[in-house]
Amino acid sequence: xxxxxxxxxxxxxxxxxxxxxxxxxxxxxxxxxxxxxxxxxxxxxxxxxxxxxxxxxxxxxxxxxxxxxxxxxxxxxxxxxxxxxxxxxxxxxxxxxxxxxxxxxxxxxxxxxxxxxxxxxxxxxxxxxxxxxxxxxxxxxxxxxxxxxxxxxxxxxxxxxxxxxxxxxxxxxxxxxxxxxxxxxxxxxxxxxxxxxxxxxxxxxxxxxxxxxxxxxxxxxxxxxxxxxxxxxxxxxxxxxxxxxxxxxxxxxxxxxxxxxxxxxxxxxxxxxxxxxxxxxxxxxxxxxxxxxxxxxxxxxxxxxxxxxxxxxxxxxxxxxxxxxxxxxxxxxxxxxxxxxxxxxxxxxxxxxxxxxxx
Amino acid sequence: xxxxxxxxxxxxxxxxxxxxxxxxxxxxxxxxxxxxxxxxxxxxxxxxxxxxxxxxxxxxxxxxxxxxxxxxxxxxxxxxxxxxxxxxxxxxxxxxxxxxxxxxxxxxxxxxxxxxxxxxxxxxxxxxxxxxxxxxxxxxxxxxxxxxxxxxxxxxxxxxxxxxxxxxxxxxxxxxxxxxxxxxxxxxxxxxxxxxxxxxxxxxxxxxxxxxxxxxxxxxxxxxxxxxxxxxxxxxxxxxxxxxxxxxxxxxxxxxxxxxxxxxxxxxxxxxxxxxxxxxxxxxxxxxxxxxxxxxxxxxxxxxxxxxxxxxxxxxxxxxxxxxxxxxxxxxxxxxxxxxxxxxxxxxxxxxxxxxxxxxxxxxxxxxxxxxxxxxxxxxxxxxx
Numbered sequence: 001x002x003x004x005x006x007x008x009x010x011x012x013x014x015x016x017x018x019x020x021x022x023x024x025x026x027x028x029x030x031x032x033x034x035x036x037x038x039x040x041x042x043x044x045x046x047x048x049x050x051x052x053x054x055x056x057x058x059x060x061x062x063x064x065x066x067x068x069x070x071x072x073x074x075x076x077x078x079x080x081x082x083x084x085x086x087x088x089x090x091x092x093x094x095x096x097x098x099x100x101x102x103x104x105x106x107x108x109x110x111x112x113x114x115x116x117x118x119x120x121x122x123x124x125x126x127x128x129x130x131x132x133x134x135x136x137x138x139x140x141x142x143x144x145x146x147x148x149x150x151x152x153x154x155x156x157x158x159x160x161x162x163x164x165x166x167x168x169x170x171x172x173x174x175x176x177x178x179x180x181x182x183x184x185x186x187x188x189x190x191x192x193x194x195x196x197x198x199x200x201x202x203x204x205x206x207x208x209x210x211x212x213x214x215x216x217x218x219x220x221x222x223x224x225x226x227x228x229x230x231x232x233x234x235x236x237x238x239x240x241x242x243x244x245x246x247x248x249x250x251x252x253x254x255x256x257x258x259x260x261x262x263x264x265x266x267x268x269x270x271x272x273x274x275x276x277x278x279x280x281x282x283x284x285x286x287x288x289x290x291x292x293x294x295x296x297x298x299x300x301x302x303x304x305x306x307x308x309x310x311x312x313x314x315x316x317x318x319x320x321x322x323x324x325x326x327x328x329x330x331x332x333x334x335x336x337x338x339x340x341x342x343x344x345x346x347x348x349x350x351x352x353x354x355x356x357x358x359x
Numbered sequence: 360x361x362x363x364x365x366x367x368x369x370x371x372x373x374x375x376x377x378x379x380x381x382x383x384x385x386x387x388x389x390x391x392x393x394x395x396x397x398x399x400x401x402x403x404x405x406x407x408x409x410x411x412x413x414x415x416x417x418x419x420x421x422x423x424x425x426x427x428x429x430x431x432x433x434x435x436x437x438x439x440x441x442x443x444x445x446x447x448x449x450x451x452x453x454x455x456x457x458x459x460x461x462x463x464x465x466x467x468x469x470x471x472x473x474x475x476x477x478x479x480x481x482x483x484x485x486x487x488x489x490x491x492x493x494x495x496x497x498x499x500x501x502x503x504x505x506x507x508x509x510x511x512x513x514x515x516x517x518x519x520x521x522x523x524x525x526x527x528x529x530x531x532x533x534x535x536x537x538x539x540x541x542x543x544x545x546x547x548x549x550x551x552x553x554x555x556x557x558x559x560x561x562x563x564x565x566x567x568x569x570x571x572x573x574x575x576x577x578x579x580x581x582x583x584x585x586x587x588x589x590x591x592x593x594x595x596x597x598x599x600x601x602x603x604x605x606x607x608x609x610x611x612x613x614x615x616x617x618x619x620x621x622x623x624x625x626x627x628x629x630x631x632x633x634x635x636x637x638x639x640x641x642x643x644x645x646x647x648x649x650x651x652x653x654x655x656x657x658x659x660x661x662x663x664x665x666x667x668x669x670x671x672x673x674x675x676x677x678x679x680x681x682x683x684x685x686x687x688x689x690x691x692x693x694x695x696x697x698x699x700x701x702x703x704x705x706x707x708x709x710x711x712x713x714x715x716x717x718x719x720x721x722x723x724x725x726x727x728x729x730x731x732x733x734x735x736x737x738x739x740x741x742x743x744x
Contacts, residue, residue: 036598045738053444057444059439059440059443063439066436070390080660166550168519168549177474179518179520180549198436260403266432271431275431276456278430278431278432279430279432279456280432282432282433284429302361314436317433317436317437318440318444320427321424321426321440321444321445326427327426327427327428328428329396
């Protein structure tokens with residue numbers, strides 16, 4: 001009789017971790033290929049279309065970087081939260097709240113201030129907005145033991161409805177002819193683009209700086225150590241006298257704040273006004289969960305996994321246009337990748353042995 | 360001599376064939392379509408896609424591609440891809456939210472053409488087009504006014520924008536023509552695609568005593584509510600919107616509004632192909648057969664309700680005493696002849712605060728209609744904001 005035995009694995013080397021990721025991605029690609037086959041499309045062609053559509057041309061690369069900016073910002077923030085095993089599913093809402101705060105700041109003060117003052121101001125406002133929306137579930141979790149998966153998820157909807165209320169109500173712009181949406185931000189608050197592209201470089205630079213700073217925080221500071229202890233061994237943390245409330249508040253303020261940055265970038269770099277929640281975000285807060293996971297919760301790696309997933313999203317249009325697959329295909333690809341990455345984690349942390357016994 | 364002539368003939372046939380092939384090969388047009396919803400939504404995007412297919416089948420020189428479910432946030436990227444990668448000559452963007460990005464794209468690609476549906480911004484190489492259904496709402500209103508028993512009529516509406524207010528007002532004017540005592544109640548759901556919200560709104564209106572419902576939302580949700588009540592013995596009259604939704608409510612759908620984009624897309628693409636295109640606003644109504652009356656492809660009025668409508672008599676100025684059924688047919692004929700023959704927005708029309716908005720004998724201009732933001736006098740409440 002076949003017996004499956006699992007034991008915890010303690011010898012996790014960076015190489016093993018890396019190889020697990022690669023194998024998980026390959027296994028996911030096999031399943032995705034089967035899905036493509038069922039849809040009547042040659043999987044090799046489809047997958048090569050995705051990547052040539054996103055990395056194979058100058059156009060694709062520009063768009064991939066544009067789309068990677070919010071994913072990197074949110075993804076790095078999530079690595080911090082997930083390290084503490086704080087399951088922040090609410091980056092979407094935190095991002096929108098960042099955009100809301102930035103809109104208020106930009107519309108009210110932008111007209112009178114020069115760019116070098118108003119741009120940092122709207123980013124600060126966005127960080128505060130996202131951070132505040134992030135610490136609500138932290139308080140609920142530590143003070144009242146409310147599951148953060150539920151609270152962060154629900155706060156997404158509250159924020160999206162709040163945004164809708166603003167843009168169809170008090171904030172509706174005079175230049176929108178009755179359509180929902182605020183007026184455009186003043187010119188001084190609009191972010192510059194790399195010519196010929198839609199890459200708002202200020203946010204891109206900010207995203208990379210955030211990833212570097214956050215990796216220093218996680219690996220080199222006392223706070224980073226506390227975050228890791230809270231996540232990996234909360235009991236030890238309690239004995240060591242770590243203040244869980246304080247640690248959770250700070251880490252969620254940072255995680256939410258970075259999502260807020262992403263909201264500001266999309267607002268001031270791409271759209272220039274606050275519109276429907278779906279047009280500000282198109283699901284970055286959720287895609288970034290996979291980004292953080294593929295990065296093995298390392299903020300620096302999140303830069304690369306952010307670009308990777310942005311490539312899949314951008315390449316997704318290509319398979320829709322050239323193969324006539326429905327738009328939902330890309331989401332299936334993303335979801336399959338996430339499931340396999342999470343499953344891969346299990347095999348990384350556990351040793352599986354098969355035994356044949358005679359009994 | 361004979362041989363020589365045969366040779367010449369063969370040569371000339373070959374030359375003709377080649378040149379014809381060369382002309383056909385040279386003059387190809389590639390059009391990209393950017394849709395806001397999925398092509399299977401059975402509403403707005405579905406109707407556009409039928410129009411695209413119609414045009415592609417009609418013209419051998421036309422090639423089309425589409426991208427569905429495009430968020431406003433992604434519009435610029437998709438246009439770039441259609442132009443740069445797919446080498447489209449013309450791009451159609453079919454949502455109001457795509458307006459600014461379409462104008463920007465026109466600046467980025469001055470040698471390409473863009474057509475934006477439902478917007479008001481144009482430039483040298485960006486045109487606008489729209490098919491409007493307000494006349495059909497008026498005809499639906501006549502039937503609603505004739506059929507209602509409670510004199511309370513409902514409307515489930517997406518967003519408070521001029522297009523919707525125009526449809527609500529046209530519906531209300533139709534109701535008034537048939538039944539001056541009936542009032543129209545409006546519920547806003549703030550979604551183009553929101554079957555759950557539309558269902559709630561429809562139930563709420565029925566709860567308040569409405570027995571007749573029209574709507575603007577991209578699913579048959581309101582009709583399904585009407586059908587389920589009608590099956591249980593409480594007759595609710597509904598009007599189908601945009602696509603033939605009568606099959607979803609055979610006991611409830613009286614009529615409706617259908618949009619046919621096919622003719623319009625064919626006209627626009629032909630103009631572009633023949634280089635006669637201008638950026639003039641294309642605004643099509645019943646006369647151009649863009650707006651069509653009915654809840655199914657075959658009947659303008661569900662046969663189940665014809666008897667009832669033929670029995671309901673209405674006093675009119677121009678036709679005297681006439682049945683609701685005949686009035687609808689006659690007005691529809693007039694609308695097909697043009698807005699100068701009959702238009703719902705002909706004065707006197709007052710808003711529901713008592714101000715005269717269109718003077719007696721005058722007709723609202725297109726600009727008036729495109730910016731209308733008041734309720735006419737038999738609508739309850741006020742337009743949000």
